[in-house]
Amino acid sequence: MRINLPYRTTLAAILATALLGFAACGDDKADAEPKDTNTQAVAAAVSVSEPWARGTVGSEDPTMSAAFMMLDNAGTEDVTLESASSDVAGRTELHEMAMKDGKMVMQQVEGGIVVPAGKDMLLQPGGYHVMLMDLNRELVPGEEINLVLGFSDGSNVTVTVPVKEFTEEEGHYHEPGTPEHTHGGDDKVVKPSDEAATPSEDAEDDHEGHEH
Amino acid sequence: MSPRGIERRRLLGHVGSAVVGAAVAVPTTALLLDTESGHSPSSSPTPGPIPISPYGAHQPGITAPPPAATAIVALDLLDEVDRAAAVRLLKVWTTDVVAMAEGRPVPGDPARDLAQSASLTVTVGLGHRAVRRWGLDVPELARVPAMRHDRLEPRWCGGDLVAVVGGADATSVAHAARTLVRDARPFARLRWQQEGSWRGTDGSGHRATGRNLFGQVDGSANPPAGSELFERTVWIPRGPWAGGTTLVVRRIRMTLDTWEELTREEMEASIGRDLASGAPLTGGDELSDIDPEARTEGRWTIARDAHALRSHPSRNGGARIHRIGANWTETVPTATGSRVESGLLFSSYQADVDRQFTRIQQSLDESDALNEWTTAIGSAEFAILPGLREGGWLGETVLT
Numbered sequence: 001m002r003i004n005l006p007y008r009t010t011l012a013a014i015l016a017t018a019l020l021g022f023a024a025c026g027d028d029k030a031d032a033e034p035k036d037t038n039t040q041a042v043a044a045a046v047s048v049s050e051p052w053a054r055g056t057v058g059s060e061d062p063t064m065s066a067a068f069m070m071l072d073n074a075g076t077e078d079v080t081l082e083s084a085s086s087d088v089a090g091r092t093e094l095h096e097m098a099m100k101d102g103k104m105v106m107q108q109v110e111g112g113i114v115v116p117a118g119k120d121m122l123l124q125p126g127g128y129h130v131m132l133m134d135l136n137r138e139l140v141p142g143e144e145i146n147l148v149l150g151f152s153d154g155s156n157v158t159v160t161v162p163v164k165e166f167t168e169e170e171g172h173y174h175e176p177g178t179p180e181h182t183h184g185g186d187d188k189v190v191k192p193s194d195e196a197a198t199p200s201e202d203a204e205d206d207h208e209g210h211e212h
Numbered sequence: 213m214s215p216r217g218i219e220r221r222r223l224l225g226h227v228g229s230a231v232v233g234a235a236v237a238v239p240t241t242a243l244l245l246d247t248e249s250g251h252s253p254s255s256s257p258t259p260g261p262i263p264i265s266p267y268g269a270h271q272p273g274i275t276a277p278p279p280a281a282t283a284i285v286a287l288d289l290l291d292e293v294d295r296a297a298a299v300r301l302l303k304v305w306t307t308d309v310v311a312m313a314e315g316r317p318v319p320g321d322p323a324r325d326l327a328q329s330a331s332l333t334v335t336v337g338l339g340h341r342a343v344r345r346w347g348l349d350v351p352e353l354a355r356v357p358a359m360r361h362d363r364l365e366p367r368w369c370g371g372d373l374v375a376v377v378g379g380a381d382a383t384s385v386a387h388a389a390r391t392l393v394r395d396a397r398p399f400a401r402l403r404w405q406q407e408g409s410w411r412g413t414d415g416s417g418h419r420a421t422g423r424n425l426f427g428q429v430d431g432s433a434n435p436p437a438g439s440e441l442f443e444r445t446v447w448i449p450r451g452p453w454a455g456g457t458t459l460v461v462r463r464i465r466m467t468l469d470t471w472e473e474l475t476r477e478e479m480e481a482s483i484g485r486d487l488a489s490g491a492p493l494t495g496g497d498e499l500s501d502i503d504p505e506a507r508t509e510g511r512w513t514i515a516r517d518a519h520a521l522r523s524h525p526s527r528n529g530g531a532r533i534h535r536i537g538a539n540w541t542e543t544v545p546t547a548t549g550s551r552v553e554s555g556l557l558f559s560s561y562q563a564d565v566d567r568q569f570t571r572i573q574q575s576l577d578e579s580d581a582l583n584e585w586t587t588a589i590g591s592a593e594f595a596i597l598p599g600l601r602e603g604g605w606l607g608e609t610v611l612t
Contacts, residue, residue: 050311052319057398068320125320141398142300162307164320165398 045075046115046151048159053132054166055141065139066095067130067147067161068123073115080112080152086161088145090134097126106131112152141165261331261380266313269455270447270599271606273333274534274561275437278410278422279378282538282557283389284461286339286371286592287400295346299611301399302336302597305375306605308395309334312388321391330384334392335376336606337459337594342372348610350595352448352458354565359577361587368463368590371403376459376559382409406463406590408538408557421490421498422537425554426471426585428483429490430537432498433520445532445568446561448598452610455598460569462558463540463590471585482581484518492520517581523572531571534561555589565593 051069056062067086073079084092094109113128115121123129130147139145141163149157264272273279293301311318315329343350358364375392379385385407393402414420424430435442448456471479480486484493484502492502494513502520504527506513514521525532538557543550562568576583597607 050317050319050321050324055398140300142297142302142304144303162304162319164304164395 045073045077045079045153045155046081046157047072047074048149048157051147051159051161052164053139053145053147053161055163056135056139057141057165059166062138063133063135065089065132065135066125067132067145068125069130069159069161070120070122071113071115072120073117075153076117077153078114078116080114081149082112082152083150084130084147085150086132086145086147088135088137088139089132090136093131093133094128095131096128139163260329263314263329264331264333266310266333266600267602268599270457271333271335271596272313272599273335273376273378274446274457274536274596275442276331276333276378277419278412278431278536278538279331279333279380279385280412281379281382281385281407281409282536283377283385283405283407284557284559285375285377285389285393285405286403286461287373287375287393287396288403289342289345289372289400290398293345293399295611297399298342298346299605299607301373301396302607302611303605304395305334305336305392306600308388308391309336309600309606312391318391318395323387326383326387328384330379330381332377332379332384332388334388335374335378335459335596337374337376337596338607339370339372339374339592339594343595346611348452348595350448350453350458352453352564353593353595354570356460356565356570356573356591356593359573359588361577361583362591363465363587363589364591365589368404368406369592371592371594373400374459374461374592374594382407404590406461406540406557408540410536410538424537424556425466425468425539425541426479427487428479428485429487429498430556431535432485432490433523433532434534435532441532442534444563446534446563448563453595453598454609456610457561457563457596458565458569459594459596460560460562460565461590461592461594462560462588464556464558465553465587465589466555467585467587468554481515482518482584484514484520493518515581517579519576519580519582522576522578522580528572528575531568532562533568533572535559536561556586561596 049070049072051067053067054065056065059065067084071081081094084094086092094113095106096109096113097104097106099105100107109128113121113123121128130149143163144160145163147159147161149159151157264276266272308318311327312332312334315327315332317324317327321327338346338348338350340353340355342348343353373396375389377385377388377392379388389405393405410422412420412422421429421431435445446457448454448458474482476487480493485491486493490498492500492514494500494503494506502514502524504514504521504524521527536559538559540555540557542553542555544553560569598609600606601608
């Protein structure tokens with residue numbers, strides 16, 4: 001709610017970073033053609049259900065969205081979701097929400113999202129999610145987008161993801177990304193502006209940008 | 213058993229995935245409670261509700277046995293919702309309908325743990341304005357003209373879209389109705405919601421027609437599902453709407469206070485049926501046809517204004533409908549506390565509103581002994597979409 005200015009500033013920085021990273025990130029799985037996707041033997045372990053992506057119509061920042069889903073690992077080995085890509089997003093990252101200095105912040109997941117053997121893992125608002133950045137168009141409720149998920153067992157899964165209206169308070173899940181994030185655990189968050197220097201009073205509605 | 217992960221699927225979209233089961237309903241096995249502990253033995257759980265496939269030539273809620281719990285939601289379209297947006301809305305709903313039928317959470321459900329197999333069916337239809345705005349042509353959909361006995365309240369009338377949710381329990385149905393309304397939010401707003409319940413089993417757990425709150429067996433004259441008569445009565449036969457139908461939703465208030473003053477004989481005479489069995493007063497069993505001309509000691513066995521006679525096909529040019537009832541009560545605040553109104557949420561399915569529903573209703577409006585204790589307080593008409601194809605979306609034949 002507050003901090004429009006830091007938010008925008010941060011965003012610009014992020015987008016700049018995004019552009020630098022574009023070539024590396026943007027072309028990986030999406031263009032890697034379905035040779036893997038069709039290989040059942042490789043992709044069999046993890047199934048995807050309940051996929052959806054948040055629409056951007058009327059959202060605060062229509063260049064970003066997030067996708068959520070249930071990952072179900074039927075196999076006997078842990079499998080890690082390592083990457084994601086979509087033709088609607090210039091850049092895609094795997095994110096989590098985590099407590100940092102008493103505030104909930106969004107950060108890139110280090111090492112991907114592990115789906116333990118025989119277990120499932122829900123990607124959901126307020127938790128793990130696939131962050132879609134640099135969207136090249138509006139996402140309208142009722143349409144479908146494609147998402148390619150890359151797993152540690154070498155499989156790629158293409159998922160058709162319906163776009164739905166986002167029903168929860170946007171600030172919870174839609175904070176700017178933190179592309180160069182290296183927060184391991186004990187870390188100091190560098191505030192992008194003086195205003196944000198006051199420590200946490202509202203954990204949910206701050207658009208923290210963490211740049212290092 | 214985990215509610216999820218029963219099936220594995222990889223490719224999904226609005227159309228969901230594989231189906232579970234077929235459209236069947238099985239009598240609930242009566243479960244004897246262990247009265248000592250107050251619980252049924254945990255080692256022998258009640259068999260759960262059987263999923264009803266969302267796919268087929270027709271939407272399954274129309275031919276399924278009347279569900280224990282019903283919620284009907286009617287929505288009004290937002291101004292800007294054009295035909296392209298309509299397709300998106302119907303795709304969102306298709307995803308939901310398939311997930312609900314399979315007992316899975318819909319994507320993004322904030323209360324996903326509520327999802328479980330509940331024999332959920334969702335029947336989706338379009339009201340007059342939607343049909344007009346999207347340039348559709350459904351000659352079978354007509355407005356029901358005002359009836360002399362109607363006391364319609366705007367809060368129970370009209371609507372641009374409808375979703376009829378049926379299920380084995382009221383909790384699942386409430387959650388499903390809420391979900392459909394929420395997911396329609398970019399496109400439409402709730403206009404009204406009506407709920408009701410039905411007891412489709414007898415005391416020993418066998419399928420039964422069920423009773424309204426007057427105690428009458430209600431629905432005996434329905435054409436048997438799957439019969440040629442049913443097909444002819446209910447489905448629109450050709451064109452883009454083939455396999456669809458029309459729905460008239462009537463909210464009927466029933467005045468129990470004065471009804472209860474009647475003798476049993478008077479009650480039976482007003483409808484022309486035996487209260488205990490539902491059989492016509494002219495004899496036979498519940499499903500026997502009435503004999504309009506039968507006399508007892510020179511007088512008509514069935515009174516000329518009996519409901520069963522006035523609504524009989526022989527009195528209405530052969531017109532029939534397929535009716536599904538749901539009983540409701542509504543608590544109304546008063547100065548000192550509250551009082552309760554009772555009634556029937558009456559869904560009438562027919563291939564053609566004018567030729568079937570309206571024809572019969574006008575005959576009843578003219579004369580029907582039951583009019584003394586029943587009053588329509590809500591009315592709405594919808595064109596019900598044809599069935600859902602696996603991999604398709606609701607309404608694709610009419611909107612593409």
